[in-house]
Amino acid sequence: MSLRSLLFATALFALAATPAWAESAADTIAVPVLRAKVSVTSDVVRVGDLIDNAGASALVAVYRAPDLGTTGVLPVSQVLNVLRQHQVIGVDARDLKEISVTRLARSVTAKDIQAAVAEALAHRGNLGEAANISLTFDRDVQDLRLDASNSGAMEVTSARYEARGGHFDVTFSIASDTGNAPTQLRFTGVAIETVDAVILTRSVERTDILKSSDIVLERRPKAEVGGDPAVRDSAIGMQLRHSMRAGQPVRVADLVKPDLVQRDQNVTLIYQTAGIYLTTRGKALDSGTEGDVISVLNPQSKRTVSGIVTGRGQVTIQVATPAPVVVSDTAAIASQEPTTTAALAAPANSPVASKQE
Numbered sequence: 001m002s003l004r005s006l007l008f009a010t011a012l013f014a015l016a017a018t019p020a021w022a023e024s025a026a027d028t029i030a031v032p033v034l035r036a037k038v039s040v041t042s043d044v045v046r047v048g049d050l051i052d053n054a055g056a057s058a059l060v061a062v063y064r065a066p067d068l069g070t071t072g073v074l075p076v077s078q079v080l081n082v083l084r085q086h087q088v089i090g091v092d093a094r095d096l097k098e099i100s101v102t103r104l105a106r107s108v109t110a111k112d113i114q115a116a117v118a119e120a121l122a123h124r125g126n127l128g129e130a131a132n133i134s135l136t137f138d139r140d141v142q143d144l145r146l147d148a149s150n151s152g153a154m155e156v157t158s159a160r161y162e163a164r165g166g167h168f169d170v171t172f173s174i175a176s177d178t179g180n181a182p183t184q185l186r187f188t189g190v191a192i193e194t195v196d197a198v199i200l201t202r203s204v205e206r207t208d209i210l211k212s213s214d215i216v217l218e219r220r221p222k223a224e225v226g227g228d229p230a231v232r233d234s235a236i237g238m239q240l241r242h243s244m245r246a247g248q249p250v251r252v253a254d255l256v257k258p259d260l261v262q263r264d265q266n267v268t269l270i271y272q273t274a275g276i277y278l279t280t281r282g283k284a285l286d287s288g289t290e291g292d293v294i295s296v297l298n299p300q301s302k303r304t305v306s307g308i309v310t311g312r313g314q315v316t317i318q319v320a321t322p323a324p325v326v327v328s329d330t331a332a333i334a335s336q337e338p339t340t341t342a343a344l345a346a347p348a349n350s351p352v353a354s355k356q357e
Contacts, residue, residue, distance in 0.1 A: 033092045034076065038101045040065050041148045045101055047088060050079060057088050068145040069105035073098050104148040110141045112154075113187065120156045120170045121191050125163030128193050134219070135168075137189035144185075149178040154185070166190045194219045197249040198230040205243050207287065209258050210235055220249055228252040239289070257289040260312045269296055269307065273319035282315065 030053040038049050043065050048058030062082050066072040076096045083091055114135055122130040152175030160169045172185045197220040204214060217232050230250040238255040261267055261284045269282035286294035288309040296315050297304050307315035 031090060031092050032088060034079070034094060034096055034099065036094075036096055036099060038099060039104055040101065041104050043103075047083065047086060049101075050099065051083070051088070051091055054088065057086055060086050062086065063101070066101060066103045068103055068147065069107060071100055071102040073100055105145040106148055106150050108144040108146060108154075108185075110143055113141050113144070113185075116154050116156075116172065117168070117170050117187055118191075120159045121161055121168055124159070124161040126193065127161070127191060128222075132193050132195065132222075134192050134194045134221075135189055136191075137187060141187070146174065146183055147176070149176045149180065150174045150183050151177045152182065157184075161191065166192050193222045195222045195225055195229050197225045198232050198235050200244055200246050200248050200250060202246045203244070204240055206240055207259065207262065208239070210238055210240070212236055215250065225249045226251055230255060259287045259289050261286075261288050261294060261309050261315065263287045265313060267296060268314045269298065269305070270310070270314065270316040271319055272316055276319075284315070 032051040032053045032055070034051050035049075038045065040046075040049050044061040045063035045065050046058065047060045047062055048054040050062070063074070075098050076093050079099060080091060080093065083089070115130070117135055118130040118133040121127055121133055127133055152173075154172045154174055156170065157173045158169070158171040161167070167188070168191045169188045170186070172187075174183045174185065176182060196217055198215050199218045199220070201214055201216055204210065208214075215232060215235055226249075228251050230252050235250055235255060237258070239258045240250075240254055241256050242254070244250070244254065263284055263286055265284045267282050267284050269280050271278040271280075280298065280300065282296040282298050282305075284294060284296055285304065286292075288294040290309055290311075292309050293306055294309060294315065295304050295306055305317055307317040310316045
C-alpha cells in the first residue's frame with residue numbers, strides 16, 4: 001500500500017471515531033447545575049442535594065440542615081464558594097440569587113395524639129367509648145415533628161389506667177424505614193368519661209315549666225351526671241320534681257309532666273261510680289300532674305278527700321260499690337236437698353222425730 005493510501009485510510013478512521021469520542025466526553029464531563037429548591041431528609045445538606053451532576057462529590061456534607069419541617073435560604077454566591085472549597089467548579093448557577101432548603105418531617109398533631117391516647121384507653125376500667133373520654137395531660141401536648149423516616153403507625157406498646165384516680169400512662173412506638181430504632185412517645189395524665197348533659201341556665205322552681213332558654217347542652221363528667229342524663233328536646237316543656245339551682249345537670253328522674261292542677265287552685269271535683277256521675281267545686285291542697293293522687297277540700301262539706309288528677313283543673317274520685325253476689329249454679333244447691341232430707345229422716349224414737357210430730 002502506498003503512503004498516500006495509508007494516510008487517506010487513517011484520516012477516514014479518525015473522522016469515523018470523532019462523533020463517538022465527542023459523545024463519550026460529553027457524558028463524562030456533564031456540567032453541574034445548581035438547583036433552586038432543595039429537600040433533604042437528614043440533618044445535613046450534601047453536594048448532591050444542591051446540584052445535579054455532582055459526580056464523586058455528591059455525598060460530601062457542606063451544610064447543617066434546617067430544623068425538622070422548616071425551610072432555610074442560602075445565597076447562591078455563598079453556595080458557589082463552598083462548592084469551590086470542595087473542588088466542585090464550573091457550576092451553572094442559572095442566574096439564581098438564592099436557594100431554598102427544606103428539611104422534610106413527619107408531623108403528628110396534638111389532636112392526633114389526643115385521639116390515639118383516648119383510643120388506647122377506651123373500655124379500660126370504668127371508661128367507655130374513646131369519643132366520650134376527656135384527657136388532661138401532665139404536660140401540654142403540642143404538635144410534634146419527627147424525622148421523615150418515621151413512617152410507621154403509632155403502635156401502643158404500653159397502656160395503664162387507674163380507675164380510682166383516673167391516672168393513665170400510655171407509650172407509643174413509631175417504626176423507622178431506615179432500620180433505626182423506633183421512636184418512643186410517652187404520655188401521662190388523667191382521663192375521665194364525659195356525657196352530654198342538660199344544664200340549667202337559671203334557678204328553676206318546682207312549678208316552672210322548662211323553656212329552651214332555661215337549659216344548655218354541655219359535656220360533664222359521667223360521675224357528676226349519673227347514668228340517666230336528660231335529653232334536651234325531651235326536657236323542654238317538662239317540669240322539675242323539685243327546685244334546682246343554675247348550673248346543675250338535669251336527669252331523667254328530675255323531670256315530670258307539667259302540673260295540671262296547682263296548689264290552692266279551684267278545681268272540678270268529680271264523683272264517679274256505676275251509673276252515677278256527680279260534679280262539684282273543690283280547692284286543691286296539692287299540686288299534681290296527670291295520674292297523681294292529691295288532696296282536695298270540699299267547701300260544702302268541709303271535708304278533705306283524695307282524688308286522682310285526670311285533666312287540667314280536674315280531680316276524679318272513684319267511689320267503690322259492693323259487687324253483687326251472683327249464684328251461677330242452682331244445681332249445686334238442689335243437690336244438697338237429699339242430704340237435708342236424710343238428716344231429718346231420723347228414727348221415730350229420736351228427739352228430732354218426736355219434735356216433728
